[in-house]
Every structure is written in structure tokens, then in C-alpha cells.
Amino acid sequence: MRRLIWILIFGTISCIDPYIFDADEPIRMLSVEGFITTGEGPHEIRLSRVARYGPSFIGFNLPETRAAVLIKDDQGRVIELIESESGVYKLPGGFRGQIGNSYNLEIKLQNGKRYISRPEKLVSVPQVDSLSYRSVKTPTSNRFREEVGVQVTAYFQDPVEEENYYYWRPLESTFILVSEPDAEGTQGGTVASCCSRCFHKDVPKPANVITVGDSEFNGTYQNRLIAYVVDNGMRFKETYRLDILHLSLSQGAHMFLNLVNQQLSLTGSVFDPPPANIRGNMICLDDPDEQVLGYFFASDVQLLRVYIEQVNLEFYKIPQAFSPYDCREYLRLMDPLGRNPVRPPLLPTNPPDDWDP
Template sequence: MLRKFLYLLIILPLASCIEPYSVTVEEGAQLLTVDGMITSGPGPHLIKLTRSDTYGSVFEGLIRPVGNATVIIRDDLGQVTFLSENVEDRGIYATPADFSATVGRTYTLQIQTIDGKVYTSLPERVESVPEIKDIDLKVIKIAVEGETLERSGVQLIAEFDDPSDQNNFYFWKTGESTFVLKTRPDLYTPRPSDTNTSRDPQPKDCCITCYKTEQLGNEGIYLAQDDNFNGLSTSAAAGFIEDDGNRFVDTYRTDLKQFSVSQEAYRFLRLVKQQTEISGSVFDPPPANIRGNMISLDDPEEVVLGYFIAAGEISKRVYIDGNQLDYRQPEVIIPDDCREVEGAQLEPPLDWNP
């Protein structure tokens, strides 16, 4: 008992000598991020300006739009195009609808924020881009850990003739898409409310078939350079449309856009692609310091994120018949009038021509 008492006397003085260590963390910088592209395709073309706070800020993790800035695009002939800000979506600046970049011209983005700071991009030259000869389709299945049902979707494969007289760097995106949406209004059951407590189905007379238009986000970044196929006919994976149980019930339409970007833009996009595909494995590449082509004219040491891209653009439309796919997700039943689905309408687009 005496031995335990002595141990206690020794421990208590030691504990009383510990003082809390105060850590002061420097507040993170607010970083301007520029995300935008102009192309030789039809406008308007959009530039998005945001400012993000890093650790130490009460707005940690918040991305805020940068509004009321003056944004212009200047070409190598001195022609200036002013962009206007979207009044409903702050921080989004658009060129006039009739503006398109010209192949062979060089463009610079210039920004002046409301506090007077001035930023500029390095010059970006618009390169020519070959036509897409055809678009092949391939169903891709993706295993999901812990799930019995695989994810799936349609991969778009672009076929084109790479020109031999230049070194090309390619980038692909899908444009606005429309598909036939089918629902089950005969299964409609209203939600219980103060005036209606019934859980019985109350079928609607209309409507079963609509056309839904959507703007898909990129399912990955699709890039290629012609080091291995310069001057040859080739094909490359150019996009992926996930099957959500509705898109491929009938017919799906999308526009595949093929861009010819500068070598510097390709490098930036490739680094972004590497970072987005990091899986957490010990074999992953170390995080890269991805610097874009934007600089501050007031403080060259200021870090500005993002990249201003000027590119040649060509697009090709493809209709996908869901009945011809060798695998589809189980249909997701929507028990309501199809017109109640956001982005859906009864009439197809005027240029709908499967």
C-alpha cells in the first residue's frame, strides 16, 4: 500500500507541470481560380471566376464567385472582346453569342477585379482540329465494391485522321444531350398531406413519353497526343455516359466535341487528370504543383489557379439506340407524369432526327 502511495506522489507533481501549447495557424490565402475556354465553335463561351479560402478561414472550404470584374479577351491583332457577367449566376462571364475564336490567332484573357487587381493569361494559340469521321460505341461495366449490381455506361470512341504536318494535342467533351424519357403516370401515388392521407394510387392520364435535355458533367478527362499516331487514321476513347436506368430506355442523343489544344494546356489537363484519378494507393504519383497560365500583374508571386484555354473545335452528333446495347441497367420507374421531371418537355427538339 505504501509503495502505491509513493507512486501517486511522484506522478501528481509531474502532471501539474504540463502547460497547454498554443498553436497559431497562419490564415490561408484567398486564391483566384480561373476556369474557361474559348473555341472556334459557336458561342457564347464562358469564363468562370471564383475565389477559394484555404485553412484558417471562417469560410474554410467555401468557393465564392468573383463578381463585378472586368473581363476581356484580346487577340494578337489587338481586337478586344468584352465579356458580360450573368446577373443570375455571379462569377460567370460570357462572350457575345456571335463570338468564335479564329484558327491561327492567339488570344489572351485579361481580368480586373473590383478591388483593382489585374490578371492576365499567357497567350494561347488556336490550332486546327480534324473532323470526327465516326463515333463507335462500347458498353463499359464497372464493378462496385460491396454491390452486386455493376455500374455501366456507354463509352464514346472518336475516329479521325490525324494530320501529319503538325503535332496535335486532343481534348474531348460531351455537349448538351437529349433523351427519350418514359415514366409511369398510371402508378402515381400522392404523398400524404394535411388534406390527403390516402396511400392509394391515383393514376394520371398524361404523360408517358417526354424528351429530357441535360448537360452532363465530364465522367473523366479524355486526352490524347499524336506521338504514336501522327499522320495516321486512329481512334481514341473520347467520352463516357453513365447508364442511370433512364437514359438508354429508348434513344439518347449527344454532341461529342473534339478540341485541339496547345501543348501547355494539354500538360495542365493531364496533370489534373492524374490528380483526379489518384486512388490512395502507395503506387499513386505524388501530388503535383499544378500551375496554370494565369499570372497577377500586381504581384508575380501570387498563386492563381486554373487555366485559360483557346482551342480549335469540331463536333459530331450521335444517336444511341438503347435497344441495340448489349447491356443496360434495370429501368428506374418514375411513377408520375413525365412533365414533372426537371428538364423534360413533351415535344422533341426541332432538330431531333434519330
């Protein structure tokens, strides 16, 4: 009987054959991110390779290094970009785009492949007169919990008999991070003695792409929603400084960004359109059928800045008690297990030099 058991065990093991998985090398598409403006910059172009698995899944980006990158205009000017870090190519300091000029981006990779963008004409953007903000509540899938956020509205005059396209791009912003220090409390075995107010930088969430054409309001005075920032319980405990670029666009860039926003807005419901790769304005000269991700555009720009004060909000989210200790330690508290190989810095307690609420 014992012999029979051993035969059954080894017989079963010997019947298992290893499965050799032979995966095809994923197709890596060139991705181009960047634009130039009439502002002082910095102006940069990011090149990377994106792995595509199947018809729609996009993998991680790998920087495309040691490429020759040029920007040319219709006046014969040629500007060479310098690779400042892996895959990031910067224009020289002092560069500013000129209204009325057309620009295109040219790229030559290490393997000799050449890419070029269609020309983008830089048109002026009507100036924003003023900004306002208000808090709003939005229902969520949880009927017991509403999303709280702040909407920012811009006021401006759209020119008569001009075809205008607008894009509002939020920048990294700064807010006062407020904690409740407890002199008697301890953290990691040390007594916390400071501080209650720190200055923290933040990328506004959600990452909405807000762009609009004036086909329905040509020539009229506008009040347009240009930004929405979710209240996470920390951003609006005192003052949040939101910076936004007010940009002009070509029709092609507007259509591209609209499609990007549709993709970002997919919720996974049956009513969503199928995800797809969006073709930009970059062309491979050696293989016109090759798909290149991204869009190069040129814009006139106005920097907008608004200080959102909690005292002016009708309602806000109940603050998250992230810690009763030193607000300077906030970034380190967000990584309690030390997964980040570089120890995060302490947050500053002094405002930026240009802080002027």
C-alpha cells in the same frame, strides 16, 4: 452529504473553461474557368474566389464580381467581356476565334490587381469522320455488381508531321425519360393520367477529362475513345443524345488537363499521388508568386452528336422504377422533402426542335 454533492457538482462546472477557437482567415485564390473557340458560342469566362484550407483542401467558390475582363489577340484586336451574372463574363454575340491567331486573357479586379494569361495559339483540329458506340461492363469493388456504361469512339485522320493535341468535352445532353404511368395509381392524393415519355437534360457522368497528344500515333488514322457515360438505369431506356465538343489544344493546355484528370481519378488508395494545386497559365502582374487556379485556352471546335439507342446496345442496366406515375414529375420526385426552395418545373413531353435521331 447533500451539501457535499452540491459542492462537487458546482465545483466541476466551475472548472470548465471555455475554449476560444481563433481560426485564421482562409487564403482565397482566384480561379479562372473558360476558353474561346471558332464556334458560335456562347463564349464565357467564370471568375471566382476559392478558399484554401491547409496544403490541399479546396473550399467553396465565391463569384468574383465587377472585374474588367478583356481578350486580346496578336492582330491588335481587343474585346471587352460583359458580366452577365455574378462572376460570369460573356463575349459579345457573333465572336469567333480565328485559326492561326494567338489570344490572351487580361483581368483587372476591383482592388486593382491585374492578371494576364500566357498567349494561346489557336490551331485547327482534324475533323471527325464518324462515331460509334457500344455498351461495356466494368468490375467494381462489389464482386456481385458490375458497372454498366456506354463508350463512344471517334474516327479521324491525324495529320502527318504536325504536333496535335485533342480534347473531348461532353456537353449537357438530352435523353428520353421513360416511366410506366398507372391510371389507377395515385401520387400525393391525385390520380396520375400522363405521361410515359418525357425529355430530360443530363450532364454525362462520370466527369472524365479525355485529352491526348499524337506523339505515339502521328499521321495515322485513329479510332479513339472520346466519351464514357455510366448507365444509371434511366439514361438508356430508349434514346440518349450525347453532344461532345471535339477541340484542339496547345501543349500547355493538354498537360494542364492531364493533371486535372489525374486529380479527378484519385481513389484514396495508397498508390494515389498526393493531391496538389495545379498551376495554370494565369499570372498575377502585381505578385508573380501568387498562385492562380485554372487555365485559359483557345480551340478550334467541331460539334459531335450521337443518338444512342437502347435497341443497339448489347446489354444495359435494369431500369430503375423511380415511379409508376407521370414522368413530367420526375424532378419533383427527386426532391420529395421539398429542400429546393424553387419548385422544379415539369419535364416537357415534346422533343427539342433539333431532335433528329
